[in-house]
Amino acid sequence: MIKVGIVGGTGYTGVELLRLLAQHPAVEVEAITSRSEAGVRVSDMYPNLRGHYDALAFSEPDTRRLGACDAVFFATPHGVAHTLAGELLAQGTRVIDLSADFRLRDADEWATWYGQSHGAPELLEHAVYGLPELHREAIREARLIAVPGCYPTAVQLGLMPLLETGLIDAGHLIADCKSGVTGAGRGAKVPSLLAEASESMKAYGAGGHRHLPEIRQGLADAAGGQVGLTFVPHLTPMIRGIHATLYGRLTVEPGDLQALFERRFADEPFVDVMPTGSHPETRSVKGVNVCRLAVHRPGDGDTVVVLSVIDNLVKGASGQAIQNLNLMFGFDENAGLAAPALMP
Amino acid sequence: MIKVGIVGGTGYTGVELLRLLAQHPAVEVEAITSRSEAGVRVSDMYPNLRGHYDALAFSEPDTRRLGACDAVFFATPHGVAHTLAGELLAQGTRVIDLSADFRLRDADEWATWYGQSHGAPELLEHAVYGLPELHREAIREARLIAVPGCYPTAVQLGLMPLLETGLIDAGHLIADCKSGVTGAGRGAKVPSLLAEASESMKAYGAGGHRHLPEIRQGLADAAGGQVGLTFVPHLTPMIRGIHATLYGRLTVEPGDLQALFERRFADEPFVDVMPTGSHPETRSVKGVNVCRLAVHRPGDGDTVVVLSVIDNLVKGASGQAIQNLNLMFGFDENAGLAAPALMP
Amino acid sequence: MIKVGIVGGTGYTGVELLRLLAQHPAVEVEAITSRSEAGVRVSDMYPNLRGHYDALAFSEPDTRRLGACDAVFFATPHGVAHTLAGELLAQGTRVIDLSADFRLRDADEWATWYGQSHGAPELLEHAVYGLPELHREAIREARLIAVPGCYPTAVQLGLMPLLETGLIDAGHLIADCKSGVTGAGRGAKVPSLLAEASESMKAYGAGGHRHLPEIRQGLADAAGGQVGLTFVPHLTPMIRGIHATLYGRLTVEPGDLQALFERRFADEPFVDVMPTGSHPETRSVKGVNVCRLAVHRPGDGDTVVVLSVIDNLVKGASGQAIQNLNLMFGFDENAGLAAPALMP
Amino acid sequence: MIKVGIVGGTGYTGVELLRLLAQHPAVEVEAITSRSEAGVRVSDMYPNLRGHYDALAFSEPDTRRLGACDAVFFATPHGVAHTLAGELLAQGTRVIDLSADFRLRDADEWATWYGQSHGAPELLEHAVYGLPELHREAIREARLIAVPGCYPTAVQLGLMPLLETGLIDAGHLIADCKSGVTGAGRGAKVPSLLAEASESMKAYGAGGHRHLPEIRQGLADAAGGQVGLTFVPHLTPMIRGIHATLYGRLTVEPGDLQALFERRFADEPFVDVMPTGSHPETRSVKGVNVCRLAVHRPGDGDTVVVLSVIDNLVKGASGQAIQNLNLMFGFDENAGLAAPALMP
The missing domain is CATH 3.30.360.10 (Dihydrodipicolinate Reductase; domain 2)
Structure with a gap:
């Protein structure tokens, strides 16, 4: 059983991480942060989670608490992971970033498209692009994953x-x-x-x-x-x-x-x-x-x-993030990801 | 591990049974019948099931094969369970009927609303109305369940x-x-x-x-x-x-x-x-x-x-049917039914 | 040909007034106001109006210009018509208010439900509730109409x-x-x-x-x-x-x-x-x-x-507003309102 | 005022013709045919037309009655206009075909794609492809229009x-x-x-x-x-x-x-x-x-x-058909087609 944190959990990729992790046999969600919703229980914001995370509430981002997790997901707008990833990595926590912060290898190109300078260019050489079909072996060894866009x-x-x-x-x-x-x-x-x-x-x-x-x-x-x-x-x-x-x-x-x-x-x-x-x-x-x-x-x-x-939201975001986590921690690649699609 | 059959599997309640049972730890789907689609693989008709039931195809209804199952679900229009349930019960197979065939205790009232005479009035006294919140204990002992309508x-x-x-x-x-x-x-x-x-x-x-x-x-x-x-x-x-x-x-x-x-x-x-x-x-x-x-x-x-x-399709049909199955076979009541809702 | 103004034209009832009035044989839209969108052409905001009102742009509310109209529609949040209706009425302009400002005859009850004191209680005795099926004759003579809610x-x-x-x-x-x-x-x-x-x-x-x-x-x-x-x-x-x-x-x-x-x-x-x-x-x-x-x-x-x-948006708002206008000005009651529904 | 007929009026292009023609100042719908719905009032089938065509009912196709119209629209599956168009043209009725029957100039290519031989190849030389932006002048003179597909x-x-x-x-x-x-x-x-x-x-x-x-x-x-x-x-x-x-x-x-x-x-x-x-x-x-x-x-x-x-259904079918009609009969090109789009 590993402990994970989620930074920026109020958006759709955040709730989707929670939905999928509720079925994961080896993961416990230790913290989920949101400045705007701190103190609100996740199941009050997302009633589909009632009965699943009844004790879990959004909290202020706290790098010590997050740093105590084995892995932290960033489900944040661009720029946030730039600020926090380095500190977490330094504490030994693995980072799986669903935002665009580490997807482009070229910091200047990133700055051009996102209209601000890159906030952590020194981490770029450590970031692995989390598309398992192309980089599975590198992902297994990675400490910082840039989850691909949808x-x-x-x-x-x-x-x-x-x-x-x-x-x-x-x-x-x-x-x-x-x-x-x-x-x-x-x-x-x-x-x-x-x-x-x-x-x-x-x-x-x-x-x-x-x-x-x-x-x-x-x-x-x-x-x-x-x-x-x-x-x-x-x-x-x-x-x-x-x-x-x-x-x-x-x-x-x-x-x-x-x-x-x-x-x-x-x-x-x-x-x-x-x-x-x-x-x-x-x-x-x-x-x-x-x-x-x-x-x-x-x-x-x-x-x-x-x-x-x-x-x-799944193979294009939160599911792929968990697939990366599974590879990084040696779990079955489809742990938590085995259910069939909802149809109709 | 028990074996179940599904009669009339091409409709929405049929595919929903398959979707949910794919996550059930103690159930194996042995047969799924459809006269019109006999021979077609379920994953060809329902691509969400690709990778889950790749060996399973629709078959002609065969009461011997169905009778070898521990339980059989009827996901059929009204009238079909009337015809087949008795024979299966006689072979010791438990029947969980999602249709309206055994919901009304009064065969005459059934005939009035469904425009045909009741096809198995002799089974009515054995049928238990499968609303666990009202009849949980009777369900545990039942051999014939009428799953409530939505x-x-x-x-x-x-x-x-x-x-x-x-x-x-x-x-x-x-x-x-x-x-x-x-x-x-x-x-x-x-x-x-x-x-x-x-x-x-x-x-x-x-x-x-x-x-x-x-x-x-x-x-x-x-x-x-x-x-x-x-x-x-x-x-x-x-x-x-x-x-x-x-x-x-x-x-x-x-x-x-x-x-x-x-x-x-x-x-x-x-x-x-x-x-x-x-x-x-x-x-x-x-x-x-x-x-x-x-x-x-x-x-x-x-x-x-x-x-x-x-x-x-779930608490109003296939999920409730599985909840009944769980009660009848002494499984955890939420076996196969534990995942959170998909939202958004 | 009469001239009308629309106050607060950027919401759905505003654009719906424009859509319907484009087919009205006796009405010309003289002005449409919006503080936030002043200067923007209506057809830039609502491309369905391209080719219909190409010269018309949102303007700052101007009671002199509005007062020069024969009638003015309010398609505003509650409270706005309270402020402006009196001045327009004093200039001889008829007012057709789609908001809730004059729907309740009791100013205190209005204050209770809308959380602020009524801004023009002195006009209440002149307001006619614009449900033609109940008040057609009064509407013909009215100078201030409270268009019913949906x-x-x-x-x-x-x-x-x-x-x-x-x-x-x-x-x-x-x-x-x-x-x-x-x-x-x-x-x-x-x-x-x-x-x-x-x-x-x-x-x-x-x-x-x-x-x-x-x-x-x-x-x-x-x-x-x-x-x-x-x-x-x-x-x-x-x-x-x-x-x-x-x-x-x-x-x-x-x-x-x-x-x-x-x-x-x-x-x-x-x-x-x-x-x-x-x-x-x-x-x-x-x-x-x-x-x-x-x-x-x-x-x-x-x-x-x-x-x-x-x-x-039509019988529940803008269409009913035009039905009131037709009655007030002696037009055919269905002028501008004759087309069949879009189906499918 | 001209008289028009519609062959095959129960589909979406048929009801759309009726919706648009209800606003046309110079067209009267004389007949609308449907074998399956003969005798049914159009407003019983399409309640959006209640109040607009209350006397009009679907009738059996009758080439004499259709031949008495100035123009006939075909809103039929392919093959039907092949059978009837010639007879109507011989009576001096102009034909506007919304189906695919006369869109391809090459009868053999038609046969290849539609899986049956072309039923009226002798009419192909008279058919005009009804895209006004390319063939406006030819349309004005045409007696047989193939309305383009969507x-x-x-x-x-x-x-x-x-x-x-x-x-x-x-x-x-x-x-x-x-x-x-x-x-x-x-x-x-x-x-x-x-x-x-x-x-x-x-x-x-x-x-x-x-x-x-x-x-x-x-x-x-x-x-x-x-x-x-x-x-x-x-x-x-x-x-x-x-x-x-x-x-x-x-x-x-x-x-x-x-x-x-x-x-x-x-x-x-x-x-x-x-x-x-x-x-x-x-x-x-x-x-x-x-x-x-x-x-x-x-x-x-x-x-x-x-x-x-x-x-x-409009520029891709029934509206374009009416645009063709307007050109053929010298009406304003936008007669019956002047209302703005419904948005939202």
Whole structure:
């Protein structure tokens, strides 16, 4: 039994960590912090947790108490982990950061996209990008994990087999992504109101989105060189789920794409390559740490289309964070992550 | 480890049994039948089950194979359990029927509401109404369970404390109930289309609904005498959930209603009386076997209002069925039913 | 052609006034005010208005400019019309107030429910409650209209025939009301987020809601004496629409209820009594100024159930405001209000 | 005043024609046919039409009665207009076909995609493709109109300016399209149920969809030569709306793309080019005959992204049909099509 802390637990990734950890056989939540809600019981804020964490209340961040944990999750806006991670690491606590703070290896690029200077560049060399399908061995040894973003997870898993094998033109990739509204967080903003966001579909950030440099960095790792990517996210009238539709142009005759994908992910517990001709639905991964993929080659032409779905709050955030924790502490990789998706 | 079968597994209560049983430590699903889908793997029909039941396929109903199970669930339209239950019981298999076949004690009343004669009146005396909050001890000994309907569960749990104590006029009860569309099943009907049912609210069956006699029978048990009930169900634009708003007129000064409710359900693992002034949301029970209740007395007048929410597919169907199974086989009552609700 | 102004045009009732007035043959929108958005073109904020009001921008409130209008609508939070209405009336401008400022005849009761003293009690005797089905003649002569609230409109129209004829016990009325989320306005609040409010149902204000005294006052007018009402509003996962389910206990043998309702509303252009056995859907009034009603008497018992649906933004707000304007200026009562509902 | 008939009026495009024509100053609906619903009043089937067409009932198809109309709309599955159009044309009635029967100029290609031989190849030379932005003059003179499909309308309008000017590689176009569920029609199919289609997103027909040849034909007209297109439609959890996200690779330095789009559609009453940097929402065209467009060039790279939204039932079907009618009969092009969109 290990003890974990959660910093910034009032948002959707925070409550999702609690929901999933309630089923984890080897983890106890020792502390969950929130400046604004300190003193409030988590089950008063999130009634789905009534009966599960009845003694747990939000507390002021306290680095001594957090430092006594084996691991601490950051479910915070960007910038917070910069401030606190170093101190916790110094106390021997492992840090699993769900924010963007340590995802980009280049502190200057981070500063450009986030509009402030990087707060802990000295930690960057220790940070491991927590995508197990690409960095599993490094994760096992890591003390600081940057959990990938939701869009980056769906896009990287979908394009990985094609880029690793050099089958497509890496200079002209297209990722048309559709996300449920929890991707925008729990902040009270007019465009996220049910009255504004339901019964409608729209793109946003077509000119440039903060996940773009992260995706490019990850795809470049897979491709072994720079990539060119057009990334258009869309707001979809649903609570959870990301559907990434990925387009690449074949540069060589690819052989059996279905077999390529199946082979690539044969040993991956959380990537499910669906049968030829499938169209994965986001609801098939609602609440679970799974990425389902299908690969198409319309009309046997030179364009390959990959369909990739995840739950943005699970494989795109809190579930992937726990998968990283499991690897770091030698637990079964699917501990706490074994239940099937809720469907319908 | 016991072996169970499921008859009629293609509907929503069937897949929900599979979803929940995947987490049950002591149950193995031996067979799931469907005439129309025989031969189809359950994970091909329900991709959320991929990775969980990869060897399980729908099969033709076979009473010998089902009779070799310790228990069989019926997730069928009414009439089917009438035909098969007797044969299974004779082989020593326990039967847990999610349909309406054995809910009404009076075969003639059943015939009136279902438009056909009762197919197994000789079994009625053996059937136990599977509402653990009212019949837990009888359930432990039962061989044939009639799992309560979704509306009846929400309404009975909400009114039970008031009727058992005789505080309200049992002759003039009102149950205004709102249900998600899975309550109408998985049949392809125009009114259940997203294009018809979303962005709208409507009542149905205001003149009389099949759950009315079942609710009346259950409330009469609690009240110790006949009751009068006006029951108006409404179709709500959501997938899961029932919200029952219950109105009763006080006939005596009631004392502390909050304390009454808390006391009544103090030992119930799946009934959660919320704090004074609460308004339970159906999403707080999404996917779980819980009924959350709140009791109000507006303006300290003579009308008491109870708010009762369940997930119609879980506490209103498949979860309650498993709760019954757990009682019948001496398992922990919450085996397989322990995960928190999915929220948001 | 008359000129109108709109004070507080950035909320849902403001944009709805613009949408409807764009089709009005005799009205020109001269000014629309908003302190926070002054200078912004209405079509930049509401792209559905592109091509309709391309020259119109929000402006600072200016009582001289507003006073030059024939009529001014207030689509403001409570308290604003108190401050400005008197000055406009003094300039000869008629005022149609969509807020709660002049709905209650008793300034003290207003103060109790709104938590501040009434700002213009001297105007109360001039205010006419703008429910044409009850006060059409007074509306024609009025200079200050209090447009009814959304819940009050649906409830009053549904109970009116029963109370006017004294058929039901006026002391124990029940109004179980379900509203889409636009009823909560366009404010950025967490509970109104799509991620919080969709896929869920909940009651709110069960202990007391600001529309309660308004409904009681209106029902008392119809009943000719005090009434007792239990009113429970519910938040429903849809954008628009109110479904009021109304329960009354018959005190006498009522005769033909269907005929009673049809007779009562025979000459009403915006009340549609549906055929016997109907269940009106809120989507059937989406975007239009219609109230559809159905009356049921389940099991021929002593409880009568009325189903009443409106679009909360139209017959429950902006459409009713324009219906009042039409009466005040001698236009066709349905000018600008003639299009059918959008369905599906 | 002209008289029109509607063949096959029970689906969504049929009721949408009625909704829009109720506001048309110069059109009277003489007949609406349906074999299955003959004798049923349209307002009994579609309560939103109560008060608008109270005398109109569905009737058996009768070519004499239809032939007495000035124009007849076909809102039928494919194949029906093949059978009846010739006879009506011979009687001097103009035919506006909303189905796919006359959209493809090549009868063999039609047969390939629709799995049956073309039923009226002799009429193909007379059919005009009813996209006014491309064929306005021909439409004015036409007697037989093939109303474009919903996806084809959104895609063609979005790519038209780029292809007409030869700025992009016409051989590798990508159309990633998202549609509300009414695009699948009013048929009772399990995947269209609210319980299946809401809270989820999925692609379909990634390997090939019937709208593909129609889009290719239209884009080839604009490009002046063959085009290559990858078209992936997605089912989106909303009732109405199409969002097409279109990707093209620039082959030359394009100059001012915004100005190009504004110039191309300057005189088009129903195409709205939004300001630079915009992201049109489908809800901004809910219920109206408008296509809103925005053009982006992310990072000033060589990929251009066009965002194109329509209401699939209006500009994608019934509204465009009426726009054609207006042109054919010399009415104002926006007669009956002038109301703003319903938002929120």
